[in-house]
Amino acid sequence: MRAAGCALAVLLSAVGCSAPGPAPDAATGAVQQLLDRRATAVLQHDTDGYAAAVDPAASALRAAQRTELGNLAQVPLTSWTYKVTALDRHGATATAKVELGYRIRGYDTAPVTTARTLTLHQRGTNWYVTGDRPAEGGAQLLWQQGPVTVVRGTHSLILGVGQDPVKLHGIAATEDAAVPAVSAAWPGTWAGRVVVLVPGSLDAMAALLDAPAASYRGIAAVTTGEAGGAGAAPADRVIVNPDAYAVLGDLGRTVVLTHETTHVATRAHTSAATPMWLSEGYADWVGYRRSGRTAPQAAPELQKAVRAGDLPAALPSDADFGFEGGADRLARAYEGGWLACRMIAARWGETKLARLYLEVGAQHHREGALEKALTDQLGLTAGEFTTQWREYVRTQLT
Missing domain, CATH: 3.10.450.50 (Nuclear Transport Factor 2; Chain: A,)
Known part of the structure; x- marks a missing residue:
């Protein structure tokens, strides 16, 4: 086999079986x-x-x-x-x-x-x-920012710098409730435990992400990780923006950490084929699943647009989830994705929603992946699905 491989190299590159290169320093x-x-x-x-x-x-x-x-x-x-x-x-x-x-x-x-x-x-x-x-x-590492305080929850490990331990215990309690909530909604196998990093400030959070602080000013938490990672992939980290998280009420904190925990649970089934409206919308759907929030309560920015006669013509694009378009556009993108997933769960069932997510994520390329999954799981073309979603948005928010 070694000789055959060398011969093939001769045919492909005309380099031949050369002698080894110089020894490393x-x-x-x-x-x-x-x-x-x-x-x-x-x-x-x-x-x-x-x-x-x-x-x-x-x-x-x-x-x-x-x-x-x-x-x-x-x-x-x-x-x-x-x-x-x-x-x-x-x-x-x-x-x-x-x-x-x-x-x-x-x-x-x-x-x-x-x-x-x-x-x-x-x-x-x-x-x-x-x-x-x-x-x-x-990016900077958390322990380069100061002494790390560790709080152990039932399903979580909270690592904080410059934070009151009482606040870290509160985050652990919220995360410990988020993990079983995600497991109840997501049928896939996942670790069922999460590491949460809580830096001392927005600027410290930005340093952990190697990103401008302005990009995360209104973002309460983000999840880092490798999309499509299998069992051997490193665990995700949820990173909390202490400034934005602090102004949230109990429900907001629950929704945020449940949303981010959903990303941890679904990461192995999220790929380049997964549109952001589906990955973010699904995470929001799990976050709001048992909250009792109505569509107008959870989608206020999109409701303003609809009532002003600006019904979206298409599902949110990946670009709509960028920071460049402003906070209102970003909010409408999240709300539109959430309503799409909410509609699927209401009309076809939660199992179908999860199967759609799994089928799309099993593909490695975007082209045709969503369209095929919509046909397989919902019996709709992409155009038919968009039409139904637009009507659902209109009826839910007017």
């Missing part, structure tokens, strides 16, 4: 060993061992690293690893691209990963870290 292995020792120190809460990886001359960085490890003291880690993916060496200095992976005991079935960029300096035969920052497009 020995510094890569040395740096990897340094980081392996550093990872062990994290799991053993060995502050001296963790700081020992830092250049002795970088006293400020050493102090910061000691503080960072102390911030992690309450977090129940079950693994912590570094993987050097690239090393650019120039004499006694080097820049390494590193993948940091960690798991929280009882919650993560696979490592949550984040890309870091490390700068290093060689002293004698030893390498030391001189800088540690998020890779381009990467």
Whole structure:
């Protein structure tokens, strides 16, 4: 088999079975060993061992690293690893691209990963870290913002920085109610437990997402995760915006965390084929499912538009869920998606709604996926479904 594979390479690329390339720089292995020792120190809460990886001359960085490890003291880690993916060496200095992976005991079935960029300096035969920052497009980690307070719920783990523990216990109670509510609505198998991050401010939340704070000013919570992730995918994280969450009443907080928990439960069945009106609308439908809220109460912005004679001509597009169009447009998109899912549940049943979601998400490409699922599950073309939805919106909101 090895010879056949080599022959095929000759035919396809005319490269042939060439000799191996140059051996990798020995510094890569040395740096990897340094980081392996550093990872062990994290799991053993060995502050001296963790700081020992830092250049002795970088006293400020050493102090910061000691503080960072102390911030992690309450977090129940079950693994912590570094993987050097690239090393650019120039004499006694080097820049390494590193993948940091960690798991929280009882919650993560696979490592949550984040890309870091490390700068290093060689002293004698030893390498030391001189800088540690998020890779381009990467985000800050919660424990880099301050000491993490951990609150354990029945179905949840709440990790907060700069937050009153009483507030964190309140979030745990709301999340513990959200998990069974989601399980009662969603027929798919999921972990049934959620990690919630509660940073100290909107700006701190934005740093965790590597995004402008203005984008999340009115958003009470978001969920991070890999769409279409299977059982080996890292668990999602629900990140709370403490500023927006604080102004919500009990019902609003319940709806928000149930919505985000629905994203956690459905993530493995959400793919590039899933339109946002379905993924966001379904999460809102679960959130409002047992709330008793009427359509006008839950869709005030869309009701204003309908009463003004602006009945939407089509289901919300993915672009409608962006921040660029303003808060009103975004609210109407969520409300329109919710009403679409509410209509399906009312006319065809909750099981059909879930099956529609599952069938769409099982596809890898958008084209034709929703149309086929609508025909298979509801017996409607996309045009017929849109017509029924528009009439449903009109009758529910006028």
